[in-house]
Amino acid sequence: MDIIVCVKHIPETAEAEIRIDKSGKRIETEDLVFDINEWDDYALEEAVLLKEKLGGSVTAVTVSSEQADGTLRKCLARGADRAIRLTDETFEGSDGYATAKILHSAIKDLPYDLILAGALAGDDGYSQVGVTLAELLGIPHATMVKRIEPLEDNLRVNRELEGGLQEIVEVKLPALLTIQTGINEPRYVSIMGIRKARKKETKILGLSDLDLKEDDVGEAGSWMTVEKMFMPPVEKEAEILEGTPDEVTSKISEILRARGLI
Amino acid sequence: MPELFVVTEHRQGEIRDVTFEMLTKGRELAEKTNTDLRAILLGHDVGDHAKKLADHAEKVLLIDDEKLEDFNSEAYQRVLSNLVTQRKPSLILIGHTAFGVDLAPSLATELNLPLATDCVDLDFEEERLAVIRQVYGGKVNVKARLRRSECYIVTVRPATFEAQEIEPLEGEIIKIESPLLENIENKRFIEYVQPATGDVDITAADILVGIGRGIKDADNIPLIKELADTLGGVLACSRPIVDKEWLPTDRQVGTSGRTVKPKLYIAIGISGAFQHITGMKNSDLIIAINKDPKAPIFRVADYGVVDDLFKVVPVLQNKIHEAKE
Numbered sequence: 170m171d172i173i174v175c176v177k178h179i180p181e182t183a184e185a186e187i188r189i190d191k192s193g194k195r196i197e198t199e200d201l202v203f204d205i206n207e208w209d210d211y212a213l214e215e216a217v218l219l220k221e222k223l224g225g226s227v228t229a230v231t232v233s234s235e236q237a238d239g240t241l242r243k244c245l246a247r248g249a250d251r252a253i254r255l256t257d258e259t260f261e262g263s264d265g266y267a268t269a270k271i272l273h274s275a276i277k278d279l280p281y282d283l284i285l286a287g288a289l290a291g292d293d294g295y296s297q298v299g300v301t302l303a304e305l306l307g308i309p310h311a312t313m314v315k316r317i318e319p320l321e322d323n324l325r326v327n328r329e330l331e332g333g334l335q336e337i338v339e340v341k342l343p344a345l346l347t348i349q350t351g352i353n354e355p356r357y358v359s360i361m362g363i364r365k366a367r368k369k370e371t372k373i374l375g376l377s378d379l380d381l382k383e384d385d386v387g388e389a390g391s392w393m394t395v396e397k398m399f400m401p402p403v404e405k406e407a408e409i410l411e412g413t414p415d416e417v418t419s420k421i422s423e424i425l426r427a428r429g430l431i
Numbered sequence: 432m433p434e435l436f437v438v439t440e441h442r443q444g445e446i447r448d449v450t451f452e453m454l455t456k457g458r459e460l461a462e463k464t465n466t467d468l469r470a471i472l473l474g475h476d477v478g479d480h481a482k483k484l485a486d487h488a489e490k491v492l493l494i495d496d497e498k499l500e501d502f503n504s505e506a507y508q509r510v511l512s513n514l515v516t517q518r519k520p521s522l523i524l525i526g527h528t529a530f531g532v533d534l535a536p537s538l539a540t541e542l543n544l545p546l547a548t549d550c551v552d553l554d555f556e557e558e559r560l561a562v563i564r565q566v567y568g569g570k571v572n573v574k575a576r577l578r579r580s581e582c583y584i585v586t587v588r589p590a591t592f593e594a595q596e597i598e599p600l601e602g603e604i605i606k607i608e609s610p611l612l613e614n615i616e617n618k619r620f621i622e623y624v625q626p627a628t629g630d631v632d633i634t635a636a637d638i639l640v641g642i643g644r645g646i647k648d649a650d651n652i653p654l655i656k657e658l659a660d661t662l663g664g665v666l667a668c669s670r671p672i673v674d675k676e677w678l679p680t681d682r683q684v685g686t687s688g689r690t691v692k693p694k695l696y697i698a699i700g701i702s703g704a705f706q707h708i709t710g711m712k713n714s715d716l717i718i719a720i721n722k723d724p725k726a727p728i729f730r731v732a733d734y735g736v737v738d739d740l741f742k743v744v745p746v747l748q749n750k751i752h753e754a755k756e
Contacts, residue, residue: 182567183644183702186723189571196571265536266546288532293566296527297548300536309505309617312533325621330442330529331686333626338503341617347532351674392545393562396574401565401727407719407735417736418747421718422754424734428716430638430695431662431754 178237208287217248245366264391269301303345449526451594485602496609527586629681638664645700685710703728
């Protein structure tokens, strides 16, 4: 099975404090660590697991500057066979739709049976690129996938719904699936993997290599443009308990006692 | 007058809450922009749903077809693209849920209509749609504008707008013939899988101690478990803990897990992505311990401690233990 995985290189922000930069449209990223988007990490692992089971190939694709080479190297070291980086100045400012168009122009002429993407990216959180790409390619899709069972010419997949409920759907191949976290256990990068990765090819393609015009991409080709970024308004603010661990825990203990909780 | 569509989300015989939240927001926008609010209902044998929706919208557009019995994004997309092409609404609201993310992007792409996903607010400004979205796990908001269009599609974050009770409207139910001629072959619904029931029901607990990514390692769980035990409470968690299989899925609080409302919820090392917050924000008392002072969890907590949880929790454990003796 030939599989394409769409990945994104993003700053890790779950544990970090975030500041808005001077443009007012982006965050400051100098002090942040970048890595593969968490959902894409699971998608990559799922692709490699399917390849190990069924044979075939895995190609990792990203739309980014050369900054994303770290993520592509990780994909290659973890079992992808080749990588494609779609890089052009004109791609800057692309929303989910324009990003899907860029991916589409690069993927449409490649051989594939299955395309995997993360269900969500931890930065913009669109949950849009995968399904848009599927529609542009004219192939069926299923989102928020927690389990994949390959059948003859289709896949049986579990989709995660709300409240712990799942649904099972079957999609005909070729198809696109967006992968939810927790579907597998992403492996660590091995020394052997890193060595092998050095011999693998990373292709870099720009606007002129793709069947796209300048106004298909970037802000011109987008549905949505960011006007400004701002800190969320505070509707209710927690009373912050100040002091040493000893002092704050005494306060917590008093609060719980006053409410009859201890 | 142009129409404003709210696409009804229903599953296993129930209309999902997000539908009524969107109808409330849709009504406000319809009044402001001089459009007619329409509840769009696709399904099979869903007359009761239609009646309920008619209390909230002047017109319910009902497409009844046995091929729409269970949700299938391909079938929904065909019906909706047909309906949109015919009636040319100015705005379509869809929930940003497992249902909406499977449907909205492909519908928007097919019709070439600007789409904004996971919006927490929306409004028309100079005849263009402007939306507010949260990015970076809810730590920052973005205001974005959409390209000028006759029609927009927006997916709305659940539990963002409060569904308001209104005087029942006794709206009209208009049946529209299904355009689906043949079965959808490339995608098929098979069945639902109910969540596994474990040994613990976190929804029944009075005290929950929730852990998140901040606990770093499975080896640190006993530390928190001890605190939960001392409090007479139960250990719960956010999604990353279940993804790593450190705790079973029945401990997960949030949209994809359980919704809880204990007397006390202590959030430890949980930054507070909306998926988690939605599941616990109605707890009576919320105390959060997190080292990032701007973590979204502090926007729902009553009390907060900004510090390293590993410095605070052992001391707290001792204090509670002493107080209980």
